[in-house]
Amino acid sequence: MSLYLHGxxxxxxxxxxxxxxxxxxxxGTDEQWILDRVGIxxxxxxxxxxxxxxxxxxxxxxxxxxxxxxxADTGVLATEMALQRAGxxxxxxxxxxxxxxxxxxxxxxxxxxxxxxxxxEAPAFDMNSACTSMxxxxxxxxxMLPESLPDYVLVVAPESLTTTVDYDDRSxxxxxxxxxxxxxxxxxxxxxxxxxxxxxxxxPAGYEKVIVPLFGHFSQExxxxxxxxxxxxxxxxxxxxxxxxxPGRTLNFVGHQANLRMLESVCQQCDIEDExxxxxxxxxxxxxxxxxxxxxxxxxxxxxxxDDVAVIGVGSGLTWASYVLRFGDQT
Numbered sequence: 001m002s003l004y005l006h007g008x009x010x011x012x013x014x015x016x017x018x019x020x021x022x023x024x025x026x027x028g029t030d031e032q033w034i035l036d037r038v039g040i041x042x043x044x045x046x047x048x049x050x051x052x053x054x055x056x057x058x059x060x061x062x063x064x065x066x067x068x069x070x071x072a073d074t075g076v077l078a079t080e081m082a083l084q085r086a087g088x089x090x091x092x093x094x095x096x097x098x099x100x101x102x103x104x105x106x107x108x109x110x111x112x113x114x115x116x117x118x119x120x121e122a123p124a125f126d127m128n129s130a131c132t133s134m135x136x137x138x139x140x141x142x143x144m145l146p147e148s149l150p151d152y153v154l155v156v157a158p159e160s161l162t163t164t165v166d167y168d169d170r171s172x173x174x175x176x177x178x179x180x181x182x183x184x185x186x187x188x189x190x191x192x193x194x195x196x197x198x199x200x201x202x203x204p205a206g207y208e209k210v211i212v213p214l215f216g217h218f219s220q221e222x223x224x225x226x227x228x229x230x231x232x233x234x235x236x237x238x239x240x241x242x243x244x245x246x247p248g249r250t251l252n253f254v255g256h257q258a259n260l261r262m263l264e265s266v267c268q269q270c271d272i273e274d275e276x277x278x279x280x281x282x283x284x285x286x287x288x289x290x291x292x293x294x295x296x297x298x299x300x301x302x303x304x305x306x307d308d309v310a311v312i313g314v315g316s317g318l319t320w321a322s323y324v325l326r327f328g329d330q331t
Contacts, residue, residue, distance in 0.1 A: 009081030039260025043177030043285030094150020099133025131315030177285025181293035210316030257291030
């Protein structure tokens with residue numbers, strides 16, 4: 001079953017972690033070092049900048065207490081944009097599913113918290129797969145019987161990964177930015193956007209390569225994970241390129257917003273022209289599960305009825321996933 005995409009929304013917190021801010025932390029990095037390695041200029045955070053400067057976020061439990069936004073707060077803001085674009089009201093939402101790299105609470109589910117903040121009374125639950133959370137949710141919905149689902153499902157990816165970063169660790173500090181994305185999808189009500197050919201795969205043997213502990217800081221085997229991300233993204237993208245060479249249509253690429261250098265390598269290997277590659281990692285950092293959806297959302301008014309978009313994600317687990325977002329008349 002295909003899913004119809006009716007609207008996307010996103011939210012980036014206003015507090016900005018620039019490369020200059022990181023350099024002033026005196027952790028052995030500067031603007032050129034960061035640009036050479038990851039190509040990121042700026043990131044957004046739910047944390048007060050003074051808190052990061054004064055404490056380096058050594059106690060992640062404190063970070064959750066001082067954060068300026070909860071996942072419910074950012075989920076509502078992203079959802080309101082998605083609802084406006086979809087042209088429906090919150091009362092028409094029949095199910096809420098959330099997923100992220102680090103839920104706001106162990107329990108209840110982020111989806112329940114977001115639904116309550118919206119005033120939505122509907123089934124709500126989380127489906128977490130770290131950075132591929134939205135992909136796996138769309139894949140599962142696509143494989144369900146349409147009659148088992150309501151007309152409209154809200155899917156939210158709330159990420160506040162800066163709360164897990166040790167700001168004495170330059171390798172982690174330069175990467176993460178906070179973001180939330182929301183999507184309104186339907187199994188039966190048609191729209192100009194359709195999600196097709198969803199895939200998801202995992203290699204659990206690599207589960208320890210990327211870790212966000214319950215009480216502690218994010219850690220990963222950086223080079224190993226980077227090479228994994230490039231390899232799996234290239235494989236997924238080439239398969240989509242073989243399947244979608246439709247005459248008169250344009251195939252675009254939106255990848256996991258891990259870092260610019262990783263995305264550049266994928267584009268080079270798959271012959272993706274600059275104008276067909278869409279990203280925001282330079283300005284917002286790695287937004288986890290919300291990164292790629294936020295790119296789709298920020299470009300919402302730019303997609304034409306001739307556009308296909310290959311959307312590919314990778315994440316801890318280790319997991320990789322893809323789908324094609326096809327715009328145009330679906331009748």
